[in-house]
Amino acid sequence: MKNKLANIKEKYGVWIFVSTGLLIILGIALYFIISQRNEMNEFKEQVAIEEERRALEAEYANLAFEYDQFEGSKMYINNDTLIKQLENEKLKVQRLLEELRTTKASNAQRIEELKKELSTLRSVMKGYLIQIDSLNSLNQRLEKENKIVTSKYQEATKTATMLQKDKEELTHQVTLASKLDAVAISVKTLNRREKETSKIGKIEHIKINFSIAKNITAKPGERFVYARIVKPDNDVLIKNRADVFSYEDSEINYSIKKLIAYDSEETPVDMYWKVEEFLDAGTYRVEIFADGDMIGKKSFTLEK
Numbered sequence: 509m510k511n512k513l514a515n516i517k518e519k520y521g522v523w524i525f526v527s528t529g530l531l532i533i534l535g536i537a538l539y540f541i542i543s544q545r546n547e548m549n550e551f552k553e554q555v556a557i558e559e560e561r562r563a564l565e566a567e568y569a570n571l572a573f574e575y576d577q578f579e580g581s582k583m584y585i586n587n588d589t590l591i592k593q594l595e596n597e598k599l600k601v602q603r604l605l606e607e608l609r610t611t612k613a614s615n616a617q618r619i620e621e622l623k624k625e626l627s628t629l630r631s632v633m634k635g636y637l638i639q640i641d642s643l644n645s646l647n648q649r650l651e652k653e654n655k656i657v658t659s660k661y662q663e664a665t666k667t668a669t670m671l672q673k674d675k676e677e678l679t680h681q682v683t684l685a686s687k688l689d690a691v692a693i694s695v696k697t698l699n700r701r702e703k704e705t706s707k708i709g710k711i712e713h714i715k716i717n718f719s720i721a722k723n724i725t726a727k728p729g730e731r732f733v734y735a736r737i738v739k740p741d742n743d744v745l746i747k748n749r750a751d752v753f754s755y756e757d758s759e760i761n762y763s764i765k766k767l768i769a770y771d772s773e774e775t776p777v778d779m780y781w782k783v784e785e786f787l788d789a790g791t792y793r794v795e796i797f798a799d800g801d802m803i804g805k806k807s808f809t810l811e812k
Contacts, residue, residue: 557616557619560619560623561608561611561619564608564619564622564623564626565605565608565609567626568601568604568605568608568622568626569605571601571626571629571630571633572598572601572602572605574633575594575597575598575601575633576598590636590639590640590643593636594636597629597632597633597636600629601629604622604625604626604629607622608622686723686725686726686727687723687726687799687801687803688720688721688723688726688770688798688799688801688803689720689721689723689803689804690718690719690720690721690777690796690798690803690804691718691719691720691721691804692717692718692719693716693717693718693794693796693804693805693806694716694717694718694806695714695715695716695717695792695794695806695808696714696715696717697711697713697714697715697808697810698711698712698713698714698715699711699712700712706809706810706811707811707812708787708788708789708810708811708812709812711783711787711810712782712783713780713781713782713783714737714780714781714783715778715779715780715781716735716764716778716779716780716781716794716796716806717776717777717778717779718776718777718796718804718806719774719775719776719777720733720768720770720774720775720777720798720803721774722772722773722774723772724772726770726772728770728771728772729769729770730767730768730769730770731767731768731770731798731799732753732765732766732767732768732798733765733766733767733768733777733779733796733797733798734753734762734764734765734796734797734798735762735763735764735765735766735779735781735794735795735796735797736760736761736762736763736793736794736795736797737763737764737781737792737793737794738792738793738794738795739787739788739790739792740788740789740790740791740792741788744760744761744762744763745763745781745785746761746762746763747763749761751763751765753765753797754800755797755800755802756800762797763781764779764780764781766779787810788810789810789811789812790809790810791807791808791809792807792808792809792810793805793806793807794806794807794808
């Protein structure tokens with residue numbers, strides 16, 4: 509009986525020992541399995557976070573690129589305050605992008621914060637796009653209005669130029685119409701007896717006769733009439749080098765000056781030149797001036 513009990517105890521002891529060993533091995537195996545599963549889950553989570561970080565990095569890069577596109581639009585934005593705001597927002601995006609690139613996947617909290625920040629940044633970007641579109645629409649409208657105004661201004665300028673040209677033409681015509689005209693010009697060379705002669709050695713006076721034609725558009729009143737006697741060598745007969753008058757923005761010498769009273773009717777004029785110098789043979793010219801214009805001319809010839 510005692511032997512049987514001993515055998516039974518021995519058998520149960522071995523079984524308990526084996527069972528305990530198996531349980532310990534099972535527990536260790538289960539621990540490793542759970543640990544491996546946890547590590548695998550953690551690895552998968554890290555991979556997922558890293559993928560999310562990379563995707564988020566790409567979105568930040570795209571946003572930074574969109575801000576870069578505004579660089580070429582500054583000339584169209586034409587708003588210093590808005591341009592400054594865009595530049596500040598661009599720097600902020602670039603700074604967060606650099607931070608995201610250096611953030612490890614283990615820092616899930618910061619990655620989540622940057623993800624939320626990206627949403628805010630996109631909202632800000634959308635607001636800027638609305639402002640820029642509004643400004644572009646305004647600029648296009650102003651540009652269109654400016655073209656209309658410019659076209660009207662050019663048309664008005666063209667009309668004003670034409671009116672000015674017509675005015676100048678009318679003024680010129682009036683000026684021409686009011687210009688005096690010397691008619692029936694005659695030149696006589698007289699000897700000491702007041703008889704005509706063409707012999708140089710006998711000439712004492714050169715007599716110039718003409719009439720100022722009737723002109724009702726010419727201003728009546730006193731005015732000087734000038735006569736230039738031009739020799740064959742184009743020198744002018746003068747008594748004094750200081751005897752000059754204005755003609756075509758220049759001061760030129762005259763031979764004879766006479767004050768006349770003109771009443772818009774035909775007015776006869778006679779002028780005398782006393783010969784006190786040697787005269788060459790050849791063709792001479794008499795040029796008559798009044799009111800700054802040449803109003804007539806006549807040629808005559810002297811013989812030896």
